[in-house]
Amino acid sequence: MAHSNQPASPYILVLYYSRGGTTAKMAQAIAQGVEVISGIEARLRTVPAISANCEATEANIPSEGAVYCTEDDLKFCSGLIMGSPTRFGNMAAPLKYFIDGTSNLWMTGKLVNKPAGVFTATSSLHGGQETTLMSMALPLIHHGMVFCGIPYTESSLVHTETGGTPYGASHWSGTEGQRTLSEHELKLCHAQGKRIATLSLALLAGMNQ
Template structure:
């Protein structure tokens, strides 16, 4: 089986999905490794509501096998009050069997986010998403300043991970710098996985 980087995201308006797709392009630029995009189900405030195990439309939900067998993980969520969205947190809270088995130890990981306001908590969200990955024993990687777009961006972008400033619009259109940084992040994680021999 071809090794893959799991790009696991939650998206409501499409911006986080657009980022995930650019990150996947970066992963596949590394060669000899694939990008696997997966999402998580929404969380309903109605306790009786349930989601089907296989979605009727849209992206495929992440399985335990997807997570266990990945060569690396790139995690993305829109910002909710400076933190990851509840569906992503709910999914991560259910990964205890992966933690007990050490499935993710020594694999590279990275994070990405989207906000509707410029100072809407991008960096705190990125940092909050890193915490469960550290508990899983993953090797956290960001974006180095050797990526020139990191110094020139006037929209999203951070050394902590890729980010997108949506400007309060529902349009998932990414700026040139944001696309460049998403691709750089994907390629970096893929290259690290290949160098570590986990791919």
């Protein structure tokens, strides 16, 4: 018998932390890419900010935008795309705090063989995008997820002059967050969402044979 919280249809969890709104815009673009694929939907979720002593500093329910992620959101997803602004070449503390609390899912193997990807934004052009993306991938690999980047068959990866990496979508926001998503950055967000949605459905079909 399915768990009472088991969704009726498969979904890709687009999980992110955003301080100034830039990463949230990327998450929305990635969700649009997911929903290009028939038979699967995107579920946008975020995490609360935390203080230096790892205590939540925001209300239990966000006043606007995506709601906070629960363990069940992660447990029952068919794929995960996780995003964060860069903090010294790594993901932001609120997202790391959330991921550090998923040991129960790790011990029970609930995320094994599900596709996963990552995305990030930086204020400076060379602000640690690739190290952030690769370090974000590490806990997902420990969970047994199938890490997916962006292939160079996506022409925007070759032509971009702002963000965009083979490790995941990225965005150069500018020091004041004044830069909007470029055409190539937006296309790569869409491509990443579409690719992981497609792979998720293929893996689900294979497991159900």
